[in-house]
Amino acid sequence: MSLSAALVPVEVGADGRLRVPEDGRSAGWWKDTAPPGSRRGTTVIAGHVDTRRGAAAFAPLSRADTGDLVQVTTGGSTFGYRVRAVTVRRGGTLPPELIVTGGPPRLVLITCTGPYQPGSGYRDRLYIDAVPVQTSRPSP
Structure with missing residues (x-):
């Protein structure tokens, strides 16, 4: 599984x-969560599975599996994570357990999945839960 996307800060709406x-x-990147590479708390990053023009950056997440390696590169640093769970949940409201500012570091990736409902979008959300790992980087 490989994907690439520019990372921009986002927030939760009134809904x-x-x-x-x-x-x-x-x-x-949900700016109210830990930044990528943080030593504490949950980093939440979300992206679209598709657009009106076709597949979007997070389309490959539908093939994610336990044990996969995820790398997040930002600010010139690369942070590695290993997928420990892949979960599908109904609805688009964020689960409260994602709002974790303390505790051990982890990464949660979110995209849409399930049946598409005209007028309201995808019914379900795909959550990829990953924990930090040491990754080797090539020498310059």
Whole structure:
């Protein structure tokens, strides 16, 4: 599984839904969660599975599996995570357990999945839960 997306800060709207960048090529880091690479708390990043023009940056997440490696590169640093759970939940409201500012570090990736409902979008959300791992980087 491989994907690439520019990372931009986003927030939750009054309706309880995370505002994801519209373009489909970008992913949104929920700015009220830990930044990527943080030593404490949950980092939440969300992106679209598709747009009116076709597959979006997070489309490959539908193939994610336990044990997969995820790398987040931001600010010139790369942080590695290993997928420990792949979960599908109904609805678009963020689960309260994602709002964790303390505790051990982890990464949660979110995208849409399930049946598409005209007028309201995808019914379900796909959650990828990952924990930090040491990754080797090539020498310059």
